Amino acid sequence: MAIAVVIVLLVIGSLIFHFASPWWFTPIASNWTTMEDTIVLTFWVTGIVFVVVNLFLAWVVWKYRHKKGQQAHYEPENKKLEWWLTVVTSIGVAAMLAPGLMVWSKFVDVPKDAAIVEAIGQQWHWSYRFPGKDGELGHSDASLVSPDNPFGLDAEDPKGADDVLVASPELHLPVDQPVKLLLRSKDVLHNFTVTQFRVKMDLVPGMITHMWLTPTVPGSYEILCEELCGVGHFAMRGRVVVTKRDEFETWLASMPTWDQARALAAADPAAGAGQFAVCTACHGQNGEGNPALNAPRLAGQASWYVARQIHHFREGLRGSHEGDTFGAQMRAFAAMLPDDDAIRNVAAYIEALPGAGHAPTVTGNVGRGGRLYMTCASCHGQQGQGIWALNAPRLADMSDWYLVRQLQNFQHGVRGTHTADYYGWQMAAMAEALKDERSINDVVAYINGRPSRAN
Numbered sequence: 001m002a003i004a005v006v007i008v009l010l011v012i013g014s015l016i017f018h019f020a021s022p023w024w025f026t027p028i029a030s031n032w033t034t035m036e037d038t039i040v041l042t043f044w045v046t047g048i049v050f051v052v053v054n055l056f057l058a059w060v061v062w063k064y065r066h067k068k069g070q071q072a073h074y075e076p077e078n079k080k081l082e083w084w085l086t087v088v089t090s091i092g093v094a095a096m097l098a099p100g101l102m103v104w105s106k107f108v109d110v111p112k113d114a115a116i117v118e119a120i121g122q123q124w125h126w127s128y129r130f131p132g133k134d135g136e137l138g139h140s141d142a143s144l145v146s147p148d149n150p151f152g153l154d155a156e157d158p159k160g161a162d163d164v165l166v167a168s169p170e171l172h173l174p175v176d177q178p179v180k181l182l183l184r185s186k187d188v189l190h191n192f193t194v195t196q197f198r199v200k201m202d203l204v205p206g207m208i209t210h211m212w213l214t215p216t217v218p219g220s221y222e223i224l225c226e227e228l229c230g231v232g233h234f235a236m237r238g239r240v241v242v243t244k245r246d247e248f249e250t251w252l253a254s255m256p257t258w259d260q261a262r263a264l265a266a267a268d269p270a271a272g273a274g275q276f277a278v279c280t281a282c283h284g285q286n287g288e289g290n291p292a293l294n295a296p297r298l299a300g301q302a303s304w305y306v307a308r309q310i311h312h313f314r315e316g317l318r319g320s321h322e323g324d325t326f327g328a329q330m331r332a333f334a335a336m337l338p339d340d341d342a343i344r345n346v347a348a349y350i351e352a353l354p355g356a357g358h359a360p361t362v363t364g365n366v367g368r369g370g371r372l373y374m375t376c377a378s379c380h381g382q383q384g385q386g387i388w389a390l391n392a393p394r395l396a397d398m399s400d401w402y403l404v405r406q407l408q409n410f411q412h413g414v415r416g417t418h419t420a421d422y423y424g425w426q427m428a429a430m431a432e433a434l435k436d437e438r439s440i441n442d443v444v445a446y447i448n449g450r451p452s453r454a455n
Contacts (some may be wrong), residue, residue, distance in 0.1 A: 001065060007058040011051055018047070029196035029217035029242065031178075034103045036198055042096050049092060107199070110212045114178040119171070120151065121183070121190035121203045123390055124232035124379075124426060126169040126223060127151065132162025132257060142186045142205070147304060147388050152186065153258055161259045164252060169223070169238035169422045173215050174248040180212045186389075191227035194240055202227055215242040231378040232390075235426035265341065267303065272349030275342050278333065287353045289399045291361070294326045296402035299353035302386055305393040306347035310334045317421045323414040360448040362400040362441055369446030372439055375430065384450040391423050396450035403444045407431050 028036060064072070118129040118137060129151060131137045138153055138160015145152040150167065153160045173179055183192055185203035192211070193200040196219075201211040223238035243251070279287075282295035289297035298306065312318040313334035319327030337343050376384075379392035386394035395403065409415040410431035416424030434440050 001062060004058040004061040004065075007054055007061065011054045011058075014050070015047075018043075026195050027217070028198060029215060029219060029221060030198060031214040031216060032198040034099075034106070038096075038099045038103055041099055045092050045096050107211070110180050110210070111178045114180040114212055115174075116180050116182065117171070117173070118182040118184060119192050119203075120186065121192065121225065121229075121236075122186040123188065123230050124225075124236035125391055125422075126171070126236070126238035128166040128171050130164040130166070130252060130255075132164060134159060134162060137182070138163050138258065140184070145186055145389070151258075155262070161257070163258045164255045165258060165261060166255050168420075170420070171223070171238065171240045172248050172251045173240060173242050174245045175215050175218050175242050177245070178212060178214045180210055183209045183211070188229050189227045190225045190229050190236070193224045193226045194221050195224070196221045200226060215240075218242045218244065231375060232426060232430070235429045237422065237425060264344075267344040267348035269345065269349040269352050272342075272345035272347070275337060275346045276349050278336060279346070282333075287350055288358065289402070291399070291401055296399040297358065297397070298350045300397050301350060301394055302388060303344070303347035303351040304388055305386070306350050307343050310337065310343050310347070312421065315420075317418045317424070318415065320418065321414050323412070324409065327415075358397070358399070360400050360445070362404055362444045362448065364438070364441035364443075364445035366442070366446050366449055368439075369442035369444070372434065372443045373446050375433055376443065379430075384447050395447050398447075400444045400448050403447065404440055407434060407440050407444075 025036060025039075116131055116135075116137065120127045120129065127150070129137060129140075136159045139157040140152045140154060140160070142152050144154060149155075151165055153163065181192065181201075183201055183203045185205045188205060190203040191200055192203060196217075197213050197215070199211050199213050201209050203209060220239055220241050223240055225233060225236040227233075229236065276287075279298075282290060282293045283298050284290055284295070287297065287299035289295050309318065313327070313331045314337075316331070318324070319329075319331035321327070337346060376395075379387060379390045380395050381387050381392070384394065384396035386392055406415065410424070410428040411434070413428070415421075416426075416428030416431075418424065434443060
């Protein structure tokens with residue numbers, strides 16, 4: 001009897017939780033209301049089955065409870081009941097599948113006036129490509145990816161010359177314009193999802209998959225990867241910004257084309273040496289750093305990372321938080337570099353500076369730090385050498401006291417909270433794995449033992 005009561009209470013509680021729950025779909029912002037309708041229909045069908053089956057089970061438990069002297073009747077087959085179950089189950093399955101098939105037929109039927117944009121996934125980053133004036137995307141291949149060609153475009157295909165490249169995880173789309181998203185992965189399985197759009201699709205290495213939608217509500221929406229793609233899967237975030245047509249066109253015009261990217265002059269470390277002169281007051285003649293001035297070591301850091309950080313200081317992604325006193329100082333110095341060429345030249349000069357080791361200032365349990373560093377190694381490399389493809393800078397040879405301070409800054413929200421600092425978001429999430437000061441010191445002590453560039 002008690003079991004029957006528990007089952008009934010379970011049904012009642014489930015219904016109350018479902019209808020009174022504050023957790024429901026985010027407001028829809030695309031044309032795919034039918035997707036939402038099919039999910040709601042599935043809830044109704046499965047919900048009715050759940051209620052009926054469990055109430056029937058409770059009735060059976062109560063009706064046929066044990067009574068002294070009563071013997072159960074054994075009936076191994078009941079054709080009438082089997083027919084009823086077959087018919088009712090078939091109707092329920094058809095009620096769920098038929099609407100889904102009709103929606104799928106629309107999903108694979110891309111409108112002829114749909115704009116084209118390619119979304120590219122990699123661990124753990126999104127980037128995008130738009131066709132240029134010719135309306136066609138050039139050929140691309142993961143085997144062509146390099147630091148100078150992160151999109152893997154084929155230089156021999158003239159169709160790609162005017163392709164517009166968006167290296168940021170932020171995608172802009174015009175409102176009320178059908179869009180066909182071509183989905184490409186550089187490495188492993190990913191999944192492109194914007195919950196407000198109600199459609200999603202896998203990115204499969206070696207294939208070009210696609211989906212289409214029409215954004216209907218201007219706004220900013222988070223892009224998620226909903227396919228487990230590695231240790232940083234949860235931090236693989238991006239943003240799609242839906243705007244008016246003229247705002248979208250302005251944004252798109254600010255992005256470089258493949259031709260423009262290739263036309264950039266090679267960085268000149270010699271020219272960067274002269275521009276680095278102002279940096280020496282704090283960071284030293286050879287970029288060795290100066291703890292007394294809170295200036296970290298720069299020598300040997302990858303040029304792509306140095307250039308990105310200078311841009312972040314100039315644009316306020318770094319150094320704008322009220323608690324980042326030293327970052328605010330760096331913003332003023334970064335503003336002294338007049339243009340992108342100067343930034344690239346300085347970054348190239350810094351990378352070429354001698355990478356000799358330095359005396360450690362942080363001590364800790366190296367063995368424990370090595371175990372904690374296993375997560376960090378997924379991005380920064382086993383030896384802390386940094387991996388450009390994962391947007392992870394070099395850690396080995398860098399100032400250990402500075403690494404400690406930056407980990408603390410990430411944990412305390414001083415760094416990595418700016419809405420446009422996507423890589424900072426990732427690092428802030430990963431830094432939370434280090435639960436206390438001891439753990440930070442242990443990890444940094446382990447990094448201190450990694451081979452230097454000079455070895």
